[in-house]
Amino acid sequence: MKNLSLVLATVLVLVGCTKKDNAGSTPGTPSAGATSNAGGKLTNNELKIGITQEFENFNPVIQTMSATSYMQHMVNRPLVTINADGKWIPLLAKKIPTIENGAAKIVDKGGKKKLVAIWEILENANWGDGKPVICEDIIFSLKVASSPNVSVGEKETYTQIEKIEADPKNPKKCTFTYEKAKWDFYQLGTVWLLPSHLEEAVFKKFGALKEGYEKNSLYSKDPTNPGLYNGPYVLTELQLGDHVSFAPNTKFYGEAPKFKRIIVKLIPNSGTLEANLRSGTIDMISSLGLALDQALAFDKKVKGENLGYSVLFEPSATYEHIDLNLDNPILKDIRVRKALNYSINREELVNSLFEGKQNPAIHAVTPKDPWFTDDPTKVVIYKYSPREAERLLEEAGWKMGADGIRTKGEKRLSFTLMTTAGNKTRELVQVYLQNKWKQVGIEVVSRNEPARVFFGETTKKRKFDSMALFAWISSPENNPKSTFTTNNIPTAKNGWSGQNSMGWSNPKVDELLYSMDTVFEHAKRVEIIHKVLKYYTEDVPVLPLYYRSDIAVIPTQLKNFRLTGHQFPETNEVEKWTVE
């Protein structure tokens, strides 16, 4: 026993040390954020950002990872983007063409309605080597993206643009012809450009080989070539799996960036993010970093101990929900679906587990979106009411059994709730919900799978037998066709494409959503989407849970930093970041 107690003593001493040091350092620490700086105070010389996700080669047409996209916005700019206020703004383009400003018009070509828009690139938009950004770059990107030998995930964005013509007199003026006259044509301006003066030669030489272009692209052969980038920063060092360094692009068209160097460092284990921050390995944690629980705890500590950081929470366009498999015989009964919905206490959920930092969800459109509504006359709102839930279940013939689980004949009222393994917040919510449903007599067992299995197989092929908990990251004003319409129910026939994993089929919704594409007035679109949401909340194909928040930790001296809450990250404004 002596030996064992020795171990115990040793461990306790170590733990004791930890605590004491913690306590000891607090009063002595000056409030001015000295903690972040093992290597000195934060200045405009250098900013080190921590991320937890892997990144890839920077070729913007080929990239798929969100960490790469995060950094891509530092070095490259698309024609248009959504800013932190949720508004569409031009970046490389002089203005967004619209019907009203005359830059876009609907034309009739061979009986088909098409849309022609004129995009003009900013006069002073240059690549990092001083060459101007021209229309030819857009044409070239499209050529690369539509080549069968280049592995581009999704081609729709590109194929919707039928043709681009450069003005022979002004190489910066281009005329786009869109395949169909859709109101959201300008959103296709988020495509990335490739520098044709550098990459065209590579593509000519290797483009005919399978994967030939991507292997030989300068983005993988010579990633620090400044000519590859047109954003506020250029890449100066790329170490896959470890870090990326950036330096200001002197040829940038906009406001000059303030930080002389930015380093993005990969910290793969989110448990050690805080340690890395506090020991000075990184200065801030990006929106691809802390889990909510960690952020809540760190926020308290920051405030309690005056650590010199701010923990930012920004409501985002990410919608956490449970997809119900409508082919499940029990779930076919709408009363059961409603009962499930009524027994979720969303208020308590967000207040207890998220301490109010994330918002309860009522449907698929997030409050970030101009299409959002919480008007009870327009959508059905399910307030927590276990008694109503029990009433509905009784009505549907589910009687309380001796073990506290309802039964109907031989059948038990039992479901399987699946989600991604290792996502702590989801697992927490899952267990919380299990407990809630148990109280009205519904048994829910959890079965979690690694993300790749869950998304690659289970939701994709509708292999969950009753419930799947996950999130959609939508952008503002995005037509939810791919998740709501009958055509998008994944089947073996359509190669499991489409995202309607509920199997929800409502002909009226189909009709409304398909008709929306050609509606150019904003108010009318809002009207349509509100009708769709009404059906959505009446039919309950999905149990809405909460809208997620984006989280970042920044040093208090860092100014002009704004989280966006949608898929165009905060790095879109990286040139404004500064220390005062």
Add this chain to the structure above:
Amino acid sequence: MNTAQNTTQKAQQKAQIAKMEKAQTITQIVYSQFKEHKAAVIGAYVILIFVVVALSAPLIEKFTGLDAESQNVFNRYRPPMTRVKAGTDVRETSIQRFIDANPEEVLIIQNQLISQQLVKPIRPEDALYDWAQLDRTKAMDAIDLIDTSKKSELRAIANRFESFHILGTDELGRDVMMRLIYGTRVSMGVGILVALASALIGLLVGAVAGFYGGFIDTLLMRVTDALLSLPLMPVLIVVAADDLQKIPFISRILTSGNESILKLVLILCLFSWMSVARLVRGSILSLREREFILASKTLGATDYTLITRHMFPNVIAPMLVSVTLGVGESILFEAALSFLGLGIQPPTPSWGNMLFNAQELIYQAPFLAILPGLLILFVTISFNYLGDGLQDAIDPKAMRR
């Protein structure tokens, strides 16, 4: 007479010697040797204590009134030795169940509660619900004042209004102690199951390879070598991510509730029998040439008898050691896989997944990470010492006579 006495004395002495010799059977020698190894004995006791605690988990649950599942989301991450109030939901549900079960008695209780001004509900039907919102002590006092046959049931309900958590609460306000106790069941269960199962597989493969030799031996040993040469961690990740439902035989054993545990056991077994197989093969190879095997062979013993009667007893001892060491290893592996999110799935608690869940919040709730870590450390050390002690005890060269 003298001679007679002498002979009796001699006979007695002989008998005594015989008795002494008889008394020192091999098990006894091993046992006494084992007792000398103090650390191993302590290890054995520690393991015993853990096994007893794990087995009596339901009893502890009954005794303390706590369980590993009930949540209290407004009291998350409480430090050890705290008393917390139960959530409104839990209270209301238990009251509702009580009302459904005793509709008549409830009316009497409601009336008394109101007439004695113990609660002041807006509607009389809410009297019991209002009572449920009281503190535990106040609620208890109220029961004392009213007259009903259901006093003990109400007391039981009131008792659940508050709970005391010796080791604090976790991220959902669940009792950490109960979760650790149930985690002991899972983690040690997995450890022991894997060690036993892989010992059996190893014994079988090793015995067949060693006894028959030739082609079978070469084949089996190459398979063993091949499996040994696979990098364990990546392979475990691949297999853990594999969909075992695709394999028809296994899909029949798997049910949704136990899938993650069974899968883990299967995976760990698949990759831990090789060292036992090598060990067994080695000893059987040397046994095969020994005289007593030859003798029984000439007497016409079948292969089966030869292997099970004569060879197995001789390899049991070294196997026992590798089983004990294997338990510790499997517990550690379960924890490592949990670190990658591929271990046992929640809400089933295991030391590994408790530790994994806590690691992100090691500053905020250090106890949550320290406790399962310490338990893993203790139990694995104990198993290692036990194995060490057994090894010393059965090693003929190390015998201290």
Add this chain to the structure above:
Amino acid sequence: MLTFILRRIVQTLVVIVILSYVCFGLMTLMPGDPVELMISANPRISAEDVTRLREFYGLDQPLIKRYYTWISDISKGELGYSRTYRIPVTEMMGPALTATFILSITSLLFSLIIAIPLGIVCALKPNSKVDYIANLFSFAGISVPSFWLGIVLIIIFAVNLRWLPAGGYQTTGLAYENIFQELMDKAKYLILPMVSLSVQSIGRFSRFTRSAMLEAMRNDYIRTARAKGLSNRVVIFQHGFRNALIPLITIIAISFSSIFSGALITETLFAYPGVGRLIYSSIIGNDFNVAMVAFVVSVSAVLIMSLVSDILYGVVDPRISYK
């Protein structure tokens, strides 16, 4: 001897080929092929995109055919292209292997330097106080969950004491003035992962040395050597330790093989860009080419190392000969 080595090399090659097929099969058993992963990341991928991409990656081919394509590429020296990182596998593996090699080699040397003397001391004075304490620490080292230890080390040395960095493998963006500065900087980052990686092997090696040494010291020739009046030192090192070396070589050879498969957990915790993490992310991201190359490298390392240790036996112990 030569024929023995040749035969073993041929056997090893056959085993490597078979194992690579097994690994290939295991990888395909994982649900969700790369295209499905892409779909899940992007809701706008259409059915046509799916068929196009399947064909593009050759995923519409049967397993054996895909394996054949892969292995014929490999034999031509074409390691392929990483689908996750979108650069050639060779460019990805090179730095990762180097980083892992440095980490594992230093950790192996560090643990041997501590473990062997510790084991010898314990074996010379069995059941003494020193032996007890060393044993306890060895067992604790073997029994501690590695990620737990890693976190504790980070908290103590990086956050509280601030002696060492919490993660990474060099100070990012630092331009080294000379090689000495570079070495010092990298060494600083190496210490914590190395220690956390070594703790377990120190425990293992010292236990192993102890028992091998105990065994060796029990032999008759030790008694003879002592009777001859040889000094204690000579007896211990020339006669005792030399004989204890044989089993030690085996275990060191085996742990050598892990030099290339890396230490996933340690690398993840300390943000160390090694090959263990690379293998992990390639498996999770279904990056066939990277994962398969990594598998083959680490399997070959084990098999080659066991071959080397067999040959070394002959050098250390003249009684063993190969026919």
